[in-house]
Amino acid sequence: MNEELKDKVLKIISNHRTGILSSVENNKPHSRFMIFYNDDLTLFTPTKLDTEKINEIKKNSAVSVLLGYEMNGQNDAYVEIAGTSNINDSQTLKNKYWEGTFRKWFEGPDDPNYVFLEIQPETVRILNLNGETAQELNIES
Template sequence: MDQEQIKQKVLNILDHHKVGSLATVEGGKPHSRYMTFFHDGLTLYTPTSVETHKAEEIENNPNVHVLLGYDGDGFGDAYLEIEGTAKLNGSKELKGQMWNERLSRWFEGKDDPNLTVLEIHPSEIRLMNEGESTPVTLDL
């Protein structure tokens, strides 16, 4: 599989799978939770509150790991392992793009001062379980 084919498979998984796990580092150990992800190219975004543990953990150590794409239908489901760095992005424009009514469970609206967006920039993306030629790493 060449790099363009790998990239297209990665983007396809990002387009069709929104829920995955996000691991941050707390006290030198991983701390994982499920999150909903959106993407623009290979950059991932997920809304959260500035008052969460993950926000504090990312400010202390921006290294994150994301698992995304596994369907749970059985062995061989393609998925992504993404290593990268995250930062809190509270821009009004980005919060507006991420906002939907399902977030009203946690926030008063897109202008809620506690709403922020985690912006994740991958340093490595591995495509897993996509045939005998995987895992393969996308060159970034």
């Protein structure tokens, strides 16, 4: 793995928490804005267990995530991540990423409806990095 490119990716995803998650619904992309946390290159996004996206991911685990664009123009770097997702209801994870603003949707970190989508990247591309051509980081399994 290209460590220099990985460091660039980590810098972008660590500095941008809001992004777009696309899953597959009836063989078509279905996108929505989500909050993301990262642990190295693995992404986590909180969600309710009883949502449409959970059903979509159970049927097809392929997802795509866009993180980083700030609307500053064509040289605004962002990351495109293609990978697979699964449901993670680890209490450790729920405690680690719990935020008070989540009370709008959940009773607390012990709420059984509060889960995470865990996204394992397969391919990561950096686009618009200082006007350079897209750079791709392939993740070794």
